[in-house]
Amino acid sequence: MENVIVVNNLTKKFGHFTAVDNISFEVKKGEIFGFLGANGAGKTTVIRMLCGLSRPSAGNATVAGFDIRHQSEKIKANIGYMSQKFSLYEDLKVWENIKLFAGIYGMKKKDIALKTDILLEELGFQDEKQTLVSALPLGWKQKLAFSVAIFHNPKVVFLDEPTGGVDPVVRRQFWELIYKTAEKGITVFVTTHYMDEAEYCDRVSIMVDGRIEALETPKALKEKFASNSIDDIFYQLARNAKRTDD
Amino acid sequence: MLGYLVEKEFKQIFRDKLLPKVILLFPFMTLILLPYAANFEVKNMRLAIVDQDNSSYSKELVGKLIANNSINLVANEHTYNAALGLIQNDKVDMVINIPKNFEKDFVVDKKSDILIAVNSVNGTKGTMGGMYALSIIRQYQDEKTTEITGVNDPPGVEIKTIYQFNRELDYKFFMVPALMVMVLTIVSGFLPAFNIVGEKEKGNMEQINVSPVTKPIFILSKLIPYWVIGMVIMTIGFIVARLFYGIVPQGSILTIYLFSFVFTLAVSGMGLILSNYANTYQQVVFMMFFFIMILILMSGLYTPFNSMPPWAQKIGAFSPLTYFIDVMRNVYLKGSKLTDLLPQLYKLLAFVLVINSWAVLSYRKKN
Incomplete structure (x- = not known):
């Protein structure tokens, strides 16, 4: 399998503070990659660098085959992104949000219209096409935001705590969407604080104080740490952290 | 790409409950109320x-x-x-x-x-x-x-004044063209700044930043709607000035539109600079008040620029409002032609260049 994300000795310093400390890893095509870590461990900083929003202090990385230092515009055209903060336009209707973001990614008008209807049907949102996004419940908003993030068929989608504040039923539905996405060959790079979600990932990395302390499949991780819950393993690693918060 | 973004801006503006009404009412109320209230004629x-x-x-x-x-x-x-x-x-x-x-x-x-x-x-x-x-x-x-x-022997010199261009010395003739400048400044200059800071606060900006939308395109998509609205507001201004005061420009209305557009480019750039430095509504609103007060008081809107003290004129020279207000009064009252107003045009163009370069540079620094 080809690697979609390749990270080599990536470091980010803010003054004397080393937010990300010399990390390396690879993510394969179509993989669901769980990126765990306590608050302030440096997860968001890594995602910001991989999305081309922030320049690394040292080391390098490629995303979808493009260098994060010099080809950030090309990376942006090939990724999807969904943050913990809901970021669709509340004062636009459901179809208008889809059309806007699809248009931004250069999709053709005809394709957009066609694909919009298919998507809304898949999500069971047919009746909400003309609804203002502000009127949707939070769980629906998150599902919509995710669908918009992968609407243009990116190579990788970055999900930064996508299920924060969402009820368990919607979380389950959300993960079904993630599985479908991975089946289409889209790589999913996801951060979460829910350890049950970590079990759904193909591979899990745990970040502590800017370094990656573990990177295995959930199964191998449990064997290695001789524990049957990722929750436990996370706690073992994270309690050694010197940093407490962002 | 730009088309989709501009479409979105217009939808958002017209969908807002308050904004379209305010955009229409603002020039009306300013032009109808202020010239009567802010009046230096001494009566009673x-x-x-x-x-x-x-x-x-x-x-x-x-x-x-x-x-x-x-x-x-x-x-x-x-x-x-x-x-x-x-x-x-x-x-x-x-x-x-x-x-x-x-x-x-x-x-x-x-x-x-x-x-x-x-x-x-x-x-x-x-x-x-x-x-x-x-x-x-x-x-x-x-x-x-x-x-x-029994001798007609008045004092040696008799002084008689004939007021050119505004014979009745009507203060409204002095105020109305300048008030249009104020309205245009606030709508075209500061509304887009509010808009951008609003997107920052809501987190929409982050989503745009990870998309292939380039900075110039994003900025243009924010400015274009307000340029259009600015021209609409000037048109409302012309109509109100004519209907309520019978004031018609003595010069060409096209000259005014041309200057309005150049001026809009300058003030919208100022708004952009503010939005680059501000992260919250509170900050940008406060900065706007600060600048609006200084710009309006220093640009000869209420008091003639030439009768301000020299130090104040020096400060006023750094305000694009000064030149546009001057142009508006000249075209409205004197009928000045574009060729008479070239110095002002060059100065405004210089403002456009400096302000917008600053805006772009300060935008880049944030990342």
Whole structure:
């Protein structure tokens, strides 16, 4: 399998503070990659660098085959992104949000219209096409935001705590969407604080104080740490952290 | 890409419950209310007369004073001190004291003293009222001198002023074109700044930043709608000026549109700079108030630029409003042509260049 994300000795310093400390890893095509870590461990900083929003202090990385230092515009055209903060336009209707973001990614008008209807049907949102996004419940908003993030068929989608504040039923539905996405060959790079979600990932990395302390499949991780819950393993690693918060 | 973004901006503006109404009402209310309220014409000077002479001359003079439209006689007092008390209690604005033997002194010595005391808490009203009274008294003096001596021998030089371009000295003619500039500044300059900071606060900006939308495209998509709205507002301004005040530009309306557009480019750049430095609504609103106050007071909107002290003119020279207000007044009142206004055009273009370069540079730094 080809690697979609390749990270080599990536470091980010803010003054004397080393937010990300010399990390390396690879993510394969179509993989669901769980990126765990306590608050302030440096997860968001890594995602910001991989999305081309922030320049690394040292080391390098490629995303979808493009260098994060010099080809950030090309990376942006090939990724999807969904943050913990809901970021669709509340004062636009459901179809208008889809059309806007699809248009931004250069999709053709005809394709957009066609694909919009298919998507809304898949999500069971047919009746909400003309609804203002502000009127949707939070769980629906998150599902919509995710669908918009992968609407243009990116190579990788970055999900930064996508299920924060969402009820368990919607979380389950959300993960079904993630599985479908991975089946289409889209790589999913996801951060979460829910350890049950970590079990759904193909591979899990745990970040502590800017370094990656573990990177295995959930199964191998449990064997290695001789524990049957990722929750436990996370706690073992994270309690050694010197940093407490962002 | 730009098309989708501009479409989105227009949808958001028109979908807003308040914004479209405010955008329409703002130029209307500003142009209809302010010229009447912010008016330096002095009307209704309340006058107290202290006529200690009670002669035919003094009565004639009082008659002349009252005949002036701006002066109302509200009190006759016997002593100067009593009249002064009225000023202190804000019952009158001006006291004219005609001394005993006024007529006698005037006829015999051809001179007499009249005292004018003016309440100058309101400086403009005081100065203007005093000048009105003085000119009436002078005129009276000349008439009387001629009458007594039988020789038409007024003072050596007679000064007559003809007011060009605004013959009635109507303050509204001075204010209306300049107020349009103020409205345009606020709508085209500061609304997009609010808009951008709003997206920052809501987190939409982050989503745009990870998309292939480039910075120039994003900025353009924010500015274009407000350029269009700015031109609509100018058009409303032309219509209101004509319907309510009968003010029509003496020069070409196309010249005004051209300058409006160049000016809009400059002020929208200023708004962008503010939005780059501000992260919250609170910050950008406060910065806007700060700049609006300075720009408006320093650009000769209410007071003629040329009568400001030199240091203030130096500050005002750094405001694009100064030049556009000047252009508006010239085109509206004097009928200046584009060729007469080239210096202002070049200065405005220089502003566009400097301000927008600064805006782009400060935008890059944030990342």
